[in-house]
Amino acid sequence: GNSVTQMEGPVTLSEEAFLTINCTYTATGYPSLFWYVQYPGEGLQLLLKATKADDKGSNKGFEATYRKETTSFHLEKGSVQVSDSAVYFCALRKYGNKLVFGAGTILRVKS
């Protein structure tokens, strides 16, 4: 079946540190891949996406590359800010627009 595995958190970093949140997936076919972010007290917002192998999604300094050979979609940012503190969800889209989510990774950035 389809599933998404994310690294467990919480991840605690100092401001300006490099961020990597690992995400791997299992799927039949070639799903679209997404990163969503949830700030405290809010719903989910789309952060970035990639629809085919080797695509790179990017937004707000975050990047992730769709790697078919390793079935991965790791999220990276070169220099995190306190305002990036949130929960990050990796997801894949199945047929019918249904999303399958990972468990989420809490990111805490200290000043």
Add this chain to the structure above:
Amino acid sequence: DVKVTQSSRYLVKRTGEKVFLECVQDMDHENMFWYRQDPGLGLRLIYFSYDVKMKEKGDIPEGYSVSREKKERFSLILESASTNQTSMYLCASTQTSGNTIYFGEGSWLTVV
């Protein structure tokens, strides 16, 4: 801007009560979804609807039902609330072409 509105942000209900969670979207989207979010489990799909009066079970439909009488509104119903349904509930919508899926702000439900 697309808006997905969940009318109740915080609810406290008693065991056995019937609970309605309402979701309205303003972009004429065909597809609508209900997820529940629990720590360590991420989001899990409860029900979804491809269009008006159409509904299909997701991964965890037990204890829930839904109603889609109008295109813009998708309701989640807990017929008899139980404590294990204490959770955050998120509504989402998208066009059938599914370019971007938009989420509401969530409804925190506590069943006591």
